[in-house]
Amino acid sequence: MPRVSLTVNGKPVSAEVEDRTLLVELLRETLRLTGTHVGCDTSQCGACVVHVNGDSIKSCTLLARQAEGAEVVTIEGLAAADGTLHPMQEAFREYHALQCGFCTPGMVMSAIDLVKKNPQGLSEQEIREGLEGNLCRCTGYHNIVKAIDAAQQVMHGKVKELPRAAAE
Amino acid sequence: MYEFTYHRPGSIADAVKLLAGDPDARPMSGGMTLIPTLKQRLARPTSVVDLSGIAELKGITVSGGTVKIGGMTTHAAVATSAEVQKAIPALAKLAAHIGDNQVRNRGTIGGSVANHDPAADYPGALLGLGATVHTDKRTIAADDFFTGMFSTALNPGEIVTAVSFPVPEKAAYAKFPNPASRYAMVGVFVAKGPSGVRVAVTGAGADGAFRHKAMEEALATKWSASALEGITTPQDTLNGDIHASKEYRAHLIGVMARRALAAAG
Numbered sequence: 001m002p003r004v005s006l007t008v009n010g011k012p013v014s015a016e017v018e019d020r021t022l023l024v025e026l027l028r029e030t031l032r033l034t035g036t037h038v039g040c041d042t043s044q045c046g047a048c049v050v051h052v053n054g055d056s057i058k059s060c061t062l063l064a065r066q067a068e069g070a071e072v073v074t075i076e077g078l079a080a081a082d083g084t085l086h087p088m089q090e091a092f093r094e095y096h097a098l099q100c101g102f103c104t105p106g107m108v109m110s111a112i113d114l115v116k117k118n119p120q121g122l123s124e125q126e127i128r129e130g131l132e133g134n135l136c137r138c139t140g141y142h143n144i145v146k147a148i149d150a151a152q153q154v155m156h157g158k159v160k161e162l163p164r165a166a167a168e
Numbered sequence: 169m170y171e172f173t174y175h176r177p178g179s180i181a182d183a184v185k186l187l188a189g190d191p192d193a194r195p196m197s198g199g200m201t202l203i204p205t206l207k208q209r210l211a212r213p214t215s216v217v218d219l220s221g222i223a224e225l226k227g228i229t230v231s232g233g234t235v236k237i238g239g240m241t242t243h244a245a246v247a248t249s250a251e252v253q254k255a256i257p258a259l260a261k262l263a264a265h266i267g268d269n270q271v272r273n274r275g276t277i278g279g280s281v282a283n284h285d286p287a288a289d290y291p292g293a294l295l296g297l298g299a300t301v302h303t304d305k306r307t308i309a310a311d312d313f314f315t316g317m318f319s320t321a322l323n324p325g326e327i328v329t330a331v332s333f334p335v336p337e338k339a340a341y342a343k344f345p346n347p348a349s350r351y352a353m354v355g356v357f358v359a360k361g362p363s364g365v366r367v368a369v370t371g372a373g374a375d376g377a378f379r380h381k382a383m384e385e386a387l388a389t390k391w392s393a394s395a396l397e398g399i400t401t402p403q404d405t406l407n408g409d410i411h412a413s414k415e416y417r418a419h420l421i422g423v424m425a426r427r428a429l430a431a432a433g
């Protein structure tokens with residue numbers, strides 16, 4: 001079987017795969033990184049989004065061999081070694097931006113790419129449009145949008161601390 | 169997915185050789201259409217020839233009133249290219265509204281035109297701007313390239329290497345997206361420039377993208393939304409499906425054409 005070598009969450013990884021193995025299968029089944037989810041067969045739901053060379057992509061629609069030599073970051077690779085959450089993860093927690101949590105890893109990965117590529121800042125409408133590729137079957141979009149808006153302020157250095165969610 | 173052999177050649181010549189030696193080999197660019205098709209077992213290629221390692225297929229050049237985009241250039245690269253935004257803003261905007269961010273990070277212009285999905289956006293721009301498709305063997309005018317739903321003038325094993333667009337005086341694209349997939353239910357591209365006045369419709373035709381001659385004639389006489397009044401689209405050549413009836417699509421063509429014209433100025 002062919003071998004694929006790549007970097008996953010900063011660590012070099014080498015594994016045997018079939019030519020038809022998907023990146024998501026390599027991540028979940030071989031590397032046991034099960035934070036990346038599979039929610040559909042049609043490349044539409046975004047539960048499987050990871051970063052490949054700095055871009056968010058759907059790992060269910062990429063062959064593992066297409067990631068040869070690539071830098072891959074999954075949801076497991078976001079928090080610091082001491083457990084400090086990435087500002088986007090922290091914001092999802094603070095704003096209760098999840099219900100069942102199935103779509104959450106993909107949402108977080110898409111949101112980070114979206115915020116990074118828009119240093120000018122995003123309006124609420126632009127955040128909603130930027131999440132076109134991620135579906136939440138619990139339809140928790142409202143809090144997801146709020147969380148991303150708060151996280152972008154931290155990520156762009158506009159505020160030091162995550163703005164707290166209003167008490168219910 | 170059925171089994172296949174994966175290849176990643178480093179040059180156009182090597183890719184062509186791999187494809188020529190095997191009638192059941194398939195090229196792959198972004199894989200945003202091909203991989204879902206393989207996953208659903210709708211295709212069974214013996215080998216997949218990944219074009220992403222071929223540097224000559226990537227990149228955008230603007231010179232002498234022409235924008236040339238390499239086949240492996242992603243939708244995201246076209247959407248964010250300062251050169252495309254300046255030369256043909258309508259094209260950058262069209263690319264920015266294909267699917268979603270993740271699809272745009274992988275999907276390419278070469279894959280999109282070779283696939284000729286009847287609901288794809290780029291075919292509208294190619295016909296609307298009078299573009300030229302470059303392959304490893306020849307150049308083909310957009311008017312001769314799209315030959316039917318999911319079919320093109322490409323021969324088996326022929327690779328789209330680039331698409332070149334003449335820079336228009338005015339152009340705009342208006343799309344009514346399917347709310348689930350973002351594909352065009354109807355998209356209309358209008359342009360005025362070196363290739364004359366052109367109106368191309370995608371998303372609606374039973375044979376894929378097509379030029380709307382009646383609208384072109386009216387706009388050539390008078391470049392104004394008022395010139396489109398009373399022009400209808402015959403429904404016999406339109407596509408009717410679960411997303412929209414022929415009648416609805418015919419109506420949307422008029423609405424999108426007027427919106428595109430207003431945006432083109």
Ligand SMILES: Cc1cc2nc3c(=O)[nH]c(=O)nc-3n(C[C@H](O)[C@H](O)[C@H](O)COP(=O)(O)OP(=O)(O)OC[C@H]3O[C@@H](n4cnc5c(N)ncnc54)[C@H](O)[C@@H]3O)c2cc1C
Pocket residue numbers: 042043044194195196197198199200201202203204219239265266267268271274275276277278279280282283285287288289290322326327328329349350351352
């Ligand atoms: C969720 C989702 C939403 C989408 N929404 C839209 C949308 O709104 N509008 C839209 O236009 N498209 C949309 N698409 C399609 C997307 O734009 C694809 O990227 C595009 O249709 C195919 O490009 P690709 O590079 O991925 O091609 P691939 O999937 O790699 O290939 C597609 C076909 O073309 C052939 N091929 C590929 N490259 C070449 C080449 N250089 N020469 C010859 N043949 C080649 C392949 O063999 C295959 O048959 C969507 C896709 C998804 C998954």
Ligand code: FES
Pocket residue numbers: 037038039040041042043044045046047048049058059060061
């Ligand atoms: S699992 Fe990848 S898009 Fe749904």
Ligand code: FES
Pocket residue numbers: 097098099100101102103104135136137138139140
């Ligand atoms: S929280 Fe359940 S799918 Fe989004």
